[in-house]
Amino acid sequence: MSGDRVTKVLLFISSLTILLLSAGIVISLFGGALPAFREFGFRFITSSAWNPTAGSEEYGAMSFIAGTVITSILALIICIPMAFSTSLFIAEYYNGTRTSGILRSLVDLLAGIPSIVYGFWGFYALRPLMVATGLTDQGFGVFTASLVLAIMIVPYATSLSAEIISMVPAELKEAAYSLGATRREVIFSVVIPSARSGIIASFILALGRALGETMAVTMLIGNANVIPKGLFAPGNTMASVIANQFGEASGLKMSALIAIGLLLFLITALVNYLGKLIIKRFA
Amino acid sequence: MTEMYPVLTDNISRRNRTNIRFRYLVIAGSVITVIPIFLIVGNLAVKGFRQINLAFFTSRLLTPSRQ
Numbered sequence: 001m002s003g004d005r006v007t008k009v010l011l012f013i014s015s016l017t018i019l020l021l022s023a024g025i026v027i028s029l030f031g032g033a034l035p036a037f038r039e040f041g042f043r044f045i046t047s048s049a050w051n052p053t054a055g056s057e058e059y060g061a062m063s064f065i066a067g068t069v070i071t072s073i074l075a076l077i078i079c080i081p082m083a084f085s086t087s088l089f090i091a092e093y094y095n096g097t098r099t100s101g102i103l104r105s106l107v108d109l110l111a112g113i114p115s116i117v118y119g120f121w122g123f124y125a126l127r128p129l130m131v132a133t134g135l136t137d138q139g140f141g142v143f144t145a146s147l148v149l150a151i152m153i154v155p156y157a158t159s160l161s162a163e164i165i166s167m168v169p170a171e172l173k174e175a176a177y178s179l180g181a182t183r184r185e186v187i188f189s190v191v192i193p194s195a196r197s198g199i200i201a202s203f204i205l206a207l208g209r210a211l212g213e214t215m216a217v218t219m220l221i222g223n224a225n226v227i228p229k230g231l232f233a234p235g236n237t238m239a240s241v242i243a244n245q246f247g248e249a250s251g252l253k254m255s256a257l258i259a260i261g262l263l264l265f266l267i268t269a270l271v272n273y274l275g276k277l278i279i280k281r282f283a
Numbered sequence: 284m285t286e287m288y289p290v291l292t293d294n295i296s297r298r299n300r301t302n303i304r305f306r307y308l309v310i311a312g313s314v315i316t317v318i319p320i321f322l323i324v325g326n327l328a329v330k331g332f333r334q335i336n337l338a339f340f341t342s343r344l345l346t347p348s349r350q
Contacts, residue, residue: 085312093309106317113323121323124330151319158316182302 029265032258039252044259050225052253059256061263063227067235068264070228071146071217072210078150079157079206084199086154087161092187095166104162111155119219122148127220136232140222143231148216157206164198165191197279204275211268214239238264 036044036059047060086107094100126148127139136144168191176186192199214237222234223244236244238260249257 081312082316085309086316088309089313093306103313103317106320110317110320113320117323117327121326125322125326154316182298184302184305185298187305 026262026265029258029262032255033262034255035252036255036259039255044256045263048225048227057252059253059259061238061256061260063225064236064238064241064260065263065267066227067142067221068211068237068239068267070235071142071149071221071237072207074142074146074231075149075153075210076203076207078146079153080203082150083154083157083161083203083206086158087165087199087202088187090158091162091165092191093183104159107155107158110151111159115152115213115215116219118148118152119216122216122220130232138222140220140234141232142221142228142235145217145221145237148220149210149213152213152216153206153210156209157202160202160205161195161199164195164202167198168194201275201279204271204278208268208271208275211271212239212264214243218243238267 040047040059044059045061045065047058048063048066049058049060050063051058086103090100090104090107094103122144126144130136130139130141130144172190172194173186176190181189217237218240221236221240223236223240224234225236225241226234228235242257242261242264245253246257
């Protein structure tokens with residue numbers, strides 16, 4: 001067999017393995033979630049009940065879906081100005097300079113910090129600050145979790161955005177400069193329109209990361225199995241409830257947790273699909 | 284024509300002022316982004332550095348009741 005053919009076969013097997021792994025995950029999640037869906041039907045998604053008492057067990061995912069969506073979107077809203085300005089700083093204002101290199105390294109360092117360390121920092125440093133402001137009694141809540149989540153997703157959005165912004169052809173920018181445009185005008189009339197799809201993709205990637213984040217959120221959100229009543233109220237996310245209750249779960253409760261995992265998987269897939277649609281629309 | 288090419292219109296000083304303000308905004312945003320790194324690393328260093336010694340790496344960690 002020629003070298004080319006061997007490489008082709010190896011690549012095919014690798015790709016097939018990834019596909020089979022993904023299919024296996026979905027099938028096992030679906031299999032595990034079936035008892036919960038059979039017992040509660042569509043009510044599992046719309047109900048926010050969470051009662052593990054034997055004999056009157058009732059499980060619903062709505063409060064966790066709401067917690068996940070609210071914290072992730074709030075984190076994205078906080079992240080966008082930070083990531084956008086940092087990517088402009090790195091790729092446009094100080095591109096190729098030492099300052100840009102230092103900032104890029106610092107942002108990459110943020111991506112390298114384990115999520116449990118973010119959780120620790122949020123718990124011991126940020127939470128007391130939230131208590132001091134008087135907005136929450138114990139410092140736990142959707143806003144505290146979202147703030148830490150935003151800091152966690154900034155590197156992902158920044159790195160990709162900066163990469164895309166730096167790829168905008170210099171000729172386009174020079175043409176605008178030659179017409180007398182200022183740097184801000186070049187950014188808004190040339191750079192952003194050219195890099196729009198990539199920038200949106202970077203924020204969708206960051207949103208995907210936020211949706212699945214577990215440890216830091218678990219430590220800060222308050223772990224109350226209710227739909228959050230406000231920004232500073234406690235709640236729970238899909239990933240957090242799985243992490244918190246998986247160890248002691250069995251039977252129908254285990255099935256409910258697996259069903260939540262399946263829903264999280266579907267929501268993440270939906271976000272990615274919407275992202276692709278948006279990218280296609282703007283490309 | 285002027286509506287199609289806004290970069291060619293308006294007075295220069297106002298555009299320059301906006302340009303400078305935007306530059307400061309970008310710098311401020313970038314500084315805000317990196318502040319958490321220093322806060323996190325500083326917090327870990329202050330709280331954790333005192334606990335690091337040779338025994339920390341060589342002894343078994345026991346629960347307070349078994350110490």
